Amino acid sequence: MFDTTRANIEYSGAIGIDMICQEGKLPQIPAPFKGNIDIMELSSYISANGAEQIAMVIITVTNNSGGGQPVSMQNIKDTHQICAEHNIPFYIDACRFAENSYFIKLREKGYSDKSIIEIANEMFSYADGCTMSAKKDAFANIGGFLALRNEDLATTCRNLLVITEGFPTYGGLAGRDLEAIAIGLYEVMDENYLQYRIRSIEYLTQKIAAANVPVMLPAGGHAVYLDAKQFLPHIPVDQYPGQALVCALYIKGGIRSVEIGSLMFGKYDAFGKLIPANLELVRLAIPRRVYTQSHIDYVAEVIIQVYHERASIHGIIIIKESKLLRHFTAQMDLI
16 A cells, blocks of 8 residues: 555554565565565455455555556456455555556566557456546546446445535546546557656666666666665664655755655554564656656766765654654654
């Protein structure tokens, strides 16, 4: 689950549990589908706790928290089967469904001759619904949608929408934005675009990896992810090496990035000690149809220079934080 997904789940009183596959926990060891859910862990959890305790199972395509890594069709099928057997709703967080579909076409046996829309249709056929942030794989400026198979649940959600935002055709989104989403959903499945998109991310990943910069391998679909724990091994996790690296990149070259580690996902135990996240990453998300190769080359040069000067980077201390989504508004200082 990504940060805002988890925050909404926890705000409702539920608990979000990540079950990333084992290879997804090893940033610098390549594997084709590091976004997969751990099927064995999911089955064991259901057996130990009972299906009635589980509101739903969510798979994020691609896995933003884990390096923009894709999920295989087989993993989606297996998850669907387990959920169907136990009558647990299965949803897809689909904001990068087209990129995930393209990775399936490239890497999974039996899909090389299928179109992106065919792969996407099959992927969604296994789910009870999906959530979609249209600012990602829909080319829209704002907004998104919730798709549901259950008509009664859909009616409940529409009625809630009327109360909270407005009628579905003119509520939280203007007609112009709804039209942009509808068109963007088809434009984003163009294979020529996807080939260029994925190759651009791969180019930057390979360039900095060749300079021995620790980076998530293989390249993800929408962003380059630096392995902050290996980049800054002298900074302990309770001094937030990812956020320290974010600051260093901005100061050195004006490069904007975001920490995806213990500042974003860390928790505190009963004694106030930090329970760190699984990974300490820094994400450099690449806007679509914006940057030229010279821009990307500049980003690579800044990252490599910061890596050479990494010993001079200090950790971060939190001065003030909120209970939920603290990384949005926290006040921090250099140690």
